[in-house]
Amino acid sequence: MARALEAVDSEHPEGTPGYDNKGYSVLQQHVQFFDRNHDGIIYPWEIYAGLRAVGFNVVLSFISAISINLALSYVTLPVPTFFARAFKTSLFPIMNNTAALSADSIALLPNPIFPIYISKIHKGKHGSDTGVYDTEGRFVPNKFEELWTKFSNTHLQKLTFKELMGMIDALRVAWDPFGWFANKSEWILTYLLAKDEEGLIHKESVRGVYDGSFFYQVENARKKKALAKQKFKM
Numbered sequence: 001m002a003r004a005l006e007a008v009d010s011e012h013p014e015g016t017p018g019y020d021n022k023g024y025s026v027l028q029q030h031v032q033f034f035d036r037n038h039d040g041i042i043y044p045w046e047i048y049a050g051l052r053a054v055g056f057n058v059v060l061s062f063i064s065a066i067s068i069n070l071a072l073s074y075v076t077l078p079v080p081t082f083f084a085r086a087f088k089t090s091l092f093p094i095m096n097n098t099a100a101l102s103a104d105s106i107a108l109l110p111n112p113i114f115p116i117y118i119s120k121i122h123k124g125k126h127g128s129d130t131g132v133y134d135t136e137g138r139f140v141p142n143k144f145e146e147l148w149t150k151f152s153n154t155h156l157q158k159l160t161f162k163e164l165m166g167m168i169d170a171l172r173v174a175w176d177p178f179g180w181f182a183n184k185s186e187w188i189l190t191y192l193l194a195k196d197e198e199g200l201i202h203k204e205s206v207r208g209v210y211d212g213s214f215f216y217q218v219e220n221a222r223k224k225k226a227l228a229k230q231k232f233k234m
């Protein structure tokens, strides 16, 4: 059964111990680390700051922040977008609710500073993904387990880079360049962030990427390390 609030698997039937879900869906939890000032909106500079906080370099953080905000801002706007409305009215004129069509309730143009609204982040789901998040942003445990039974063939509950690439390839659906690109980027970022010294990514780190708890773990570990270094110098 899909779980709205907890990223559960067979080893963690209660989700992440001690992690406050704040009533957010698991997909909202995945992105809320990047809402640095906790106002429910994620701006490009916040994604940049979040990526720097987990250790990505300036160039990768800058490029990723711009592309993520460009890709997700319009679709997560809190008012109905012009394209969504046009699609519905042209295909289903009978179901068209004219009252909802007043011009001020429709976002015609993207917001020029590209905010991402956490309340509507589930609208950012794309094709060629694993299906671990459903279209409402809930966590689907059996899809998550499937990744490890299907693709982790050489090490128990760990993926090699080659296995990960094989997985991304297996997920591709037809004529979906946006989804192919988005999915590959998400998994490459995950690999760079979570790989161990042998170049493997663990089931538990990936579960933490899904509910966002892994981002906090990495940030805290980096802070501790920096502090220890400072003390050592003094």
Ligand code: HEM
Binding pocket: 027, 030, 031, 034, 042, 047, 051, 054, 068, 072, 116, 121, 122, 124, 125, 126, 127, 128, 129, 130, 131, 132, 133, 183, 186, 187, 189, 190, 191, 193, 209
């Ligand atoms: C280090 C940073 C990040 C990593 C490692 C990462 C990784 C991932 C992974 C592994 C998935 C699941 C893909 C799948 O199930 O096939 C995912 C999905 C998603 N991520 Fe991220 N992500 C990061 C940052 C962000 C940011 C900053 C946002 C937006 C503010 C974001 C929005 C999303 C959305 C909307 C999905 C759902 C896509 C779907 O399932 O179709 N991610 N991400």
Ligand SMILES: [Ca+2]
Binding pocket: 034, 035, 036, 037, 038, 039, 040, 041, 042, 043, 046
């Ligand atoms: Ca914010």
